[in-house]
Amino acid sequence: MTARIPGPLSRLGLSVALAAFLLDQAAKLIASRVLDYGVPSDLVPGLLSLLLIHNTGIAFSIGHGLDSLALIVLTAVITVAVLWIWRGATEGGRLATVGFALILGGAVGNLVDRVLYGHVVDFLYLHLGERSLFVFNLADVALTFGPILLAGVHLLGWGGGRRTG
Template identity: 40%
Template sequence: MKPSRRLLTLNIVVVVLAVVLDQVVKAIVVATMPLGEMIPIMPFLALLHARNTGIAFSMLAGLGPIELAGLAAVVLVAVLWLWVKTPPDRKLTHFALAIVVGGAIGNLIDRLVLGYVVDYVYFHTPVWSFAVFNLADSFISVGAFLIVIDEFLLAPRKEAALARKGRPGEGN
């Protein structure tokens, strides 16, 4: 079953908005904060202008930007294939895949244009610090979380409700 034109349009709008928002925020960070500058927001949160030459949590930082961009492109194609295979009634998954794709494209643009990804969100405590990340990373993480929620919680509940509805004497 193919997605409706309306769903396809909505998905494209979400992807474009995610990419534009990500790139605008990164441009503001680059234009207003010197590399390495940290601006405390809360005791555990700061803006920190950083460059990530690897992938999530700086893994594979030893690979060059072209290799990482190629890897990101392969993953993006795989996600797009999954997206095409997702039934149109799985609207949460469609939205989640749209923000994942938007985040992936945002970081891919950085890799191809800059050779690294601009990061700026820094969670930390005096004794512990989390990786520095960006809005595109958040889109990817939240999208993945929503897909898991839809796949393992919402879809099974919907299928169970439909199965109950179809049994004679139960809800008919």
């Protein structure tokens, strides 16, 4: 029988998910308090700015204008699916656990925003000069790097593949 990877209730799983969630929420709170809505402030001129916006869509503003309740339900269903897949995962060891935990922490961070405010707080604006790419938050960063880690584990063999005992 193949051993399962550290799951959602493991020390590693809980620590990474909670850290991703708390960092995201703290950064959103600070951004909401110190940034003027819709006014960009350069961090790396021509590439990255701070720009406070309220995103009523999902990742990268896809689904902007969709019913808020539908987005809450969709996010909750995806979060439960990630937990179910993670719970049964047997390959990838600790690196896969970190990937799953980042997805969980990021999803919950954006879900909390959507439930409390009806939108997600975004404040990191990636652009190339005047060409706008997208505005995002730290939950989105976790939701990007989590799947990258899982793809690396399962497609490229990062982390030594199968976890033993």
